[in-house]
Structure formats: structure tokens, C-alpha cells
Amino acid sequence: MSCDLFDVIIVGAGPAGIAAAMVSARAGLSTVLLERGNYPGSKNLFGGILFTPELEKLVPSFLEKAPLERHMSRRRFSFLTTDGELALDLWSNRFNQPPFNHSFTVMRSKFDRWFATQAEEAGVQLLTGVVVDDLVWKDEKVVGIKARGEKEGQFDELYASLVICAEGANSLLAEKSGLRSGKSKMTPQNRTVAVKEVLRLTKEKIQDRFNVREKEGVSVVYLGEVVKGALGTGFLYTYEDSISVGLGCEMKDLIDRKMAPYDLLDHMKSHPVIAPLIEGGEVIEYSTHMIPEDSFRNLPELATHGLMLVGDSAGLINNSIFQEGTNMAIASGLFAGETAVEAKQKKDFSLSTLSRYREKLENSFVLKDMRHYGGFLDMMREHREYLGLYPELTLEFLVNYFTVDGRSKKEIKKETFRKLRKKISIPKLIMDMIRARKMI
Numbered sequence: 001m002s003c004d005l006f007d008v009i010i011v012g013a014g015p016a017g018i019a020a021a022m023v024s025a026r027a028g029l030s031t032v033l034l035e036r037g038n039y040p041g042s043k044n045l046f047g048g049i050l051f052t053p054e055l056e057k058l059v060p061s062f063l064e065k066a067p068l069e070r071h072m073s074r075r076r077f078s079f080l081t082t083d084g085e086l087a088l089d090l091w092s093n094r095f096n097q098p099p100f101n102h103s104f105t106v107m108r109s110k111f112d113r114w115f116a117t118q119a120e121e122a123g124v125q126l127l128t129g130v131v132v133d134d135l136v137w138k139d140e141k142v143v144g145i146k147a148r149g150e151k152e153g154q155f156d157e158l159y160a161s162l163v164i165c166a167e168g169a170n171s172l173l174a175e176k177s178g179l180r181s182g183k184s185k186m187t188p189q190n191r192t193v194a195v196k197e198v199l200r201l202t203k204e205k206i207q208d209r210f211n212v213r214e215k216e217g218v219s220v221v222y223l224g225e226v227v228k229g230a231l232g233t234g235f236l237y238t239y240e241d242s243i244s245v246g247l248g249c250e251m252k253d254l255i256d257r258k259m260a261p262y263d264l265l266d267h268m269k270s271h272p273v274i275a276p277l278i279e280g281g282e283v284i285e286y287s288t289h290m291i292p293e294d295s296f297r298n299l300p301e302l303a304t305h306g307l308m309l310v311g312d313s314a315g316l317i318n319n320s321i322f323q324e325g326t327n328m329a330i331a332s333g334l335f336a337g338e339t340a341v342e343a344k345q346k347k348d349f350s351l352s353t354l355s356r357y358r359e360k361l362e363n364s365f366v367l368k369d370m371r372h373y374g375g376f377l378d379m380m381r382e383h384r385e386y387l388g389l390y391p392e393l394t395l396e397f398l399v400n401y402f403t404v405d406g407r408s409k410k411e412i413k414k415e416t417f418r419k420l421r422k423k424i425s426i427p428k429l430i431m432d433m434i435r436a437r438k439m440i
């Protein structure tokens with residue numbers, strides 16, 4: 001049993017935990033960062049795009065130093081039907097100029113490791129291969145953690161004025177603390193299961209297939225048939241000499257529909273739009289992970305005496321079309337770190353000081369965006385037609401409209417509108433479009 005007393009213990013060396021640790025250590029607080037993996041990032045997975053405005057605040061020179069793969073010069077949103085695609089392909093040369101729209105693909109195994117090194121340089125004590133199982137309480141205040149080492153039977157308790165939980169999407173500590181209770185408890189309905197493969201492809205093939213140049217990259221969000229009507233999306237991202245392809249679906253929906261995520265991934269990879277893009281790619285990594293889907297109104301409490309939740313463990317993710325989690329994780333870590341410094345200065349780690357953390361989040365894009373897009377997933381759950389029927393109808397409509405078969409354009413137009421009206425009533429269509437507008 002150890003009796004070390006730190007100012008701050010942080011559980012989890014993902015973007016949220018590392019950011020919190022960095023801010024706290026830079027202000028001179030004794031800070032220990034605990035990570036269950038052999039190194040930060042070894043157990044982490046995302047799509048994905050690292051969004052960097054908050055990273056820049058912490059490491060202004062990140063553009064030169066961080067292991068970035070490609071900046072996203074092209075962002076594509078693609079609705080798939082069984083045999084077609086309707087896509088919005090957004091490209092801007094502005095995205096090719098610094099700061100590159102603050103959107104980069106990274107390998108988490110490289111990025112998290114690098115980010116953690118920056119925190120260590122700031123004075124953070126990083127301990128890896130340590131699994132935190134529980135919190136230590138005294139007089140209704142969190143005063144430390146119980147941890148398990150790599151060797152069997154190796155247990156330890158560490159004490160601190162403050163614990164920051166940055167465990168990620170499957171945060172058992174957040175539940176044990178009581179901050180995730182009632183509607184914020186983890187359930188199959190508020191967790192997405194994601195599966196992803198990384199496929200090796202040459203730089204030249206990536207650049208040819210995706211119509212980008214050296215260092216430029218593409219992100220694609222796939223909707224519709226790609227997940228056979230389940231509540232979820234597919235994705236494809238380009239790295240320097242590999243691509244990631246994967247999907248995420250609500251766990252409850254998969255259970256109800258008796259669908260296995262790997263089968264869906266095979267289905268996705270064989271789609272006629274996707275297959276040519278990944279052809280010849282050698283699978284070099286396969287992984288699965290959870291994503292929180294806590295809507296704004298079901299967020300957990302974010303702090304109690306001696307404890308704060310950050311990043312995915314607090315459910316801070318914008319799951320609308322923007323799919324932003326990394327920036328929210330880093331921002332929340334930054335605010336939690338600042339709050340820890342204020343608490344140290346006041347010598348008060350009770351909830352009355354820690355509630356500043358929520359205020360900071362409320363005044364930032366984090367809770368503003370979460371509040372604004374809070375109804376997005378509920379709307380998708382209740383109105384599946386946005387993910388299935390509407391893209392199908394639109395594609396069908398356009399395919400018919402542009403058909404060349406010897407008939408006059410007037411005849412084709414009449415027939416196309418007749419077919420559309422048979423499938424959907426115009427008042428419903430108008431109502432649904434108005435509803436959808438609020439979510440953009």
C-alpha cells in the first residue's frame with residue numbers, strides 16, 4: 001500500500017486525460033497519469049479526424065511536431081443505396097492552407113504516445129500498464145484510486161486531492177462514482193459499437209483513387225444502405241499509406257436486428273461504391289471500440305467532491321453529422337486542468353470549486369454544440385426515413401430524371417414526380433424537411 005499524496009491523479013491517457021495532465025503539471029501541481037495500455041494509444045482507436053484548435057492552445061507548434069498523417073482537403077458525405085450513391089463532395093483549397101481547417105488523420109498509437117510525451121516534458125508522471133478498478137472515498141469525497149498492476153496480485157492505492165476520470169466510453173469508474181446514474185447509466189441504447197479495419201495501400205493509389213495530392217486527404221461518412229438501415233454510419237479515412245474503413249451502430253439496434261458488426265463491415269466493403277476504393281488493400285489492423293451516444297439531456301453529473309469526468313467518460317461528443325469527439329475531449333481536459341489549478345489555489349477541491357468546470361464547458365463550444373445537436377440522435381431514432389427512405393427516393397428520383405430512353409423530358413419528369421408522390425405525401429415531405437433543417 002502506497003501513501004503517496006498527489007495533487008491530481010488522472011485515469012486514462014487518451015486526449016482528454018493527457019490534456020488535463022498537461023495543464024495541471026504546467027501550473028506546478030504534482031500530477032500522475034495512469035494508463036492501462038503498455039503505452040498511451042496502444043489500446044485506442046478512432047476513425048478518424050483529429051480536430052486540433054484545442055491542441056494548438058496546448059502545443060502551439062503541433063503542426064511541425066505532431067505525427068499527423070494527412071490534412072482533410074476533401075470531406076464527403078455519401079448516401080448509399082444498394083446500387084447507387086448520392087454524395088456531397090466538399091473540397092476547398094482553403095483547407096490546404098495552414099491551419100488546414102484543424103482536421104487531420106492520425107494514428108492513435110502514434111499520436112497519443114507523442115501527446116503524452118509532451119505532458120511528461122511538462123512534469124507529468126506517466127505510469128503505464130496500470131488498470132484503475134475503483135475510487136477511494138472518505139467522508140463522501142473522492143481521495144484516491146485503487147489500481148492493479150501488470151503482475152497478478154499487484155494492487156495499490158494512490159491518494160490525491162483530486163481525481164480526474166478520463167477512462168473513455170466504457171467508464172466503469174464514472175458509474176461506480178454515482179455520477180452516471182438514472183438516464184445517464186451506460187445502456188445498449190446510449191452506446192455505439194464501432195468496428196474498423198486499416199488497409200495498407202500505396203500513397204500513389206490513395207492519391208489517384210481519392211483525387212488528392214501528397215499530404216492531402218479525404219474523409220467519407222456513409223449513410224443509408226451501408227449499415228442495412230440500422231442506426232449508424234460507415235466511414236472511410238485516408239492516412240499517408242493506408243486507409244481506415246469501418247462503421248458504428250447503436251448497440252441496441254444491432255441486438256434487436258440480430259446483426260453482427262463484422263458482417264456489416266463485410267457488407268460495407270463489398271458495396272459497389274466502396275469495393276473499388278479499397279481494392280488490393282492488405283488488412284493490417286482490425287479493432288473494435290465503443291462510442292458514447294449520451295444525448296445532452298442525459299449527460300452524467302460532471303463532478304463531485306474530489307472528482308471530475310472528462311472526454312468520452314463524461315459523454316462529451318458531438319454525434320451529429322460533425323462527429324467531433326477529440327476536440328471535445330481535449331477541451332474538457334483543458335478545462336478540468338484549469339479547474340484543478342483554481343482548486344489548488346483555493347485549497348478547496350469540493351464540488352463548490354469543481355462546479356467551475358461545468359461553467360467553463362457551458363461557455364465553450366463543447367456544451368453549446370451538445371445542447372444544439374442534443375436531439376439529433378433521437379430524431380434519427382424516431383424518423384429512420386432520413387437514413388433510408390429519403391436518400392433512396394432522392395437517388396431514385398435523380399436516376400429517373402436523368403434517364404435517357406427516347407421519351408421526351410416532359411414525359412420523364414411527369415412520370416418521375418408521379419412515382420415520388422406514390423411513395424411519400426408532399427405535406428409529410430415538407431414537415432420532415434423543416435425538422436431536418438434544425439439539425440444542420
Ligand SMILES: Cc1cc2nc3c(=O)[nH]c(=O)nc-3n(C[C@H](O)[C@H](O)[C@H](O)COP(=O)(O)OP(=O)(O)OC[C@H]3O[C@@H](n4cnc5c(N)ncnc54)[C@H](O)[C@@H]3O)c2cc1C
Nearest residue numbers: 012014015016036046047048049132168194311312325326
Ligand atoms: C470508430 C471511432 C471513430 C471515431 N471517429 C472520430 C473522429 O473522426 N473524430 C473525432 O474527433 N472523434 C472520433 N471518435 C471519438 C474519439 O475517438 C473520442 O471522443 C476520443 O478519443 C475521446 O478521448 P478520451 O480521452 O475521452 O477517451 P479515449 O481516447 O478512449 O482514452 C481513454 C484512455 O483511458 C484508458 N483507460 C480506460 N480505462 C482505464 C482504467 N480503468 N485504468 C487505466 N486506464 C484506462 C484507455 O486505455 C485509453 O487510453 C471516434 C471514436 C471511434 C470509436
